[in-house]
Ligand SMILES: O=P(O)(O)OC[C@H]1O[C@H](OP(=O)(O)OP(=O)(O)O)[C@H](O)[C@@H]1O
Ligand SMILES: NC(=O)CC[C@H](N)C(=O)O
């Protein structure tokens with residue numbers, strides 16, 4: 001799950017984009033990038049592997065001049081984690097376009113060949129986002145006039161919606177025009193827009209993956225970008241918007257509410273925090289109903305995402321809630337780290353059990369989700385070693401049995417701990433005395449209760465139903481094959497040759 005941001009400002013935007021990326025860091029820890037447009041209408045780019053704070057040093061910030069810019073933080077789902085696939089991407093024709101993408105396309109391979117044959121465009125990486133950018137560029141290229149009108153841009157996006165499949169929330173900039181943002185016709189990935197009025201005169205606009213980015217920059221939340229909708233803000237701050245999809249429908253990703261998004265974000269009219277509170281309440285009620293004879297002494301969250309739900313479970317069960325684990329604040333999110341070996345090591349470095357809360361007790365541990373089981377396996381081992389008597393585990397999300405193809409890196413079912421296992425078998429595999437999962441209908445209600453406009457949610461990891469066409473056994477075989485191929489390429493973290501060298505001393 002990546003994070004995107006775009007700002008059309010009245011003054012230099014580099015610091016604001018940097019700040020926005022730091023609060024979106026929980027969506028991707030692998031790479032970061034910013035591109036701005038300077039006064040001479042040139043792109044200024046910095047991107048590399050690493051956290052935002054490591055990627056941008058003073059000399060890069062000096063390079064990023066201009067009042068218009070976009071930024072990206074990456075959690076790879078396609079291609080590799082090579083710095084050459086860090087975003088934003090750039091093409092020089094037509095006009096000069098830069099684009100950043102959150103999501104994952106599901107027909108990338110077919111499109112890669114088509115783009116070459118029909119539009120004579122060369123794709124130089126294995127990134128789906130580079131394909132997306134070239135399709136957008138080739139649609140814009142069909143208009144012979146300069147400058148493009150808002151309608152030209154919206155027509156191009158309507159075509160893009162018909163050509164590409166999958167999930168995408170994008171921000172882009174076109175030289176000589178301004179900022180463009182669009183969201184896929186199912187609204188799988190999130191995107192919001194906000195504004196800030198400067199000196200009672202001019203309006204600055206900002207689009208971002210999550211509303212929390214608007215909050216910290218004092219932008220006023222306007223609304224979600226609708227599924228299929230496109231926004232065009234000219235470089236002098238004129239805003240246009242249009243529904244560009246032929247049959248848009250709300251199918252937002254349910255996993256944003258379970259794990260990905262920050263709790264203080266408002267997404268599709270739904271508070272992420274409130275969703276997690278409701279998840280705790282519904283799961284607490286299920287435990288009270290189904291585990292009448294189970295003797296629980298204390299409820300303990302597995303930090304950090306599960307804390308809000310765990311507190312509600314404790315309240316409903318009328319048991320003490322304790323912070324039994326200490327989290328190392330310098331270790332990031334383990335699930336979005338690349339490679340299983342690194343994830344395993346990081347769980348141990350990140351969490352340590354406080355013996356006093358476990359010794360001789362029957363504990364109910366709570367996690368927001370159990371995906372590969374990396375966290376729960378390690379945690380269970382740890383709490384046993386500090387003397388827990390019985391260890392029960394509750395997951396605020398249902399069993400994850402199916403791969404994700406829309407921007408969460410879990411493309412192979414066999415990597416999932418719940419794949420082909422019953423609840424009892426999962427409990428045995430991770431070493432829990434008892435295990436309970438949220439029901440999918442309850443999880444869906446946690447979100448829908450807050451916005452009746454959402455009739456459906458994208459729940460494929462739980463129910464195996466994919467909303468876009470062509471997701472079948474052949475698709476997954478090809479994906480698995482690709483992934484195996486990519487694993488054999490040694491990671492190259494060298495980012496020296498990625499920048500656009502147009503700025504003299506920087
Ligand atoms: O079963 P797994 O494959 O281990 O994945 C699930 C775990 O990973 C996530 O935690 P993470 O450390 O990424 O972030 P958090 O601090 O926000 O909870 C999630 O909250 C679960 O704890
Ligand atoms: N998680 C995401 O949104 C990833 C975006 C894009 N598919 C990439 O791999 O760079």
Ligand SMILES: [Mg+2]
Nearest residue numbers: 302303304305
């Ligand atoms: Mg966690």
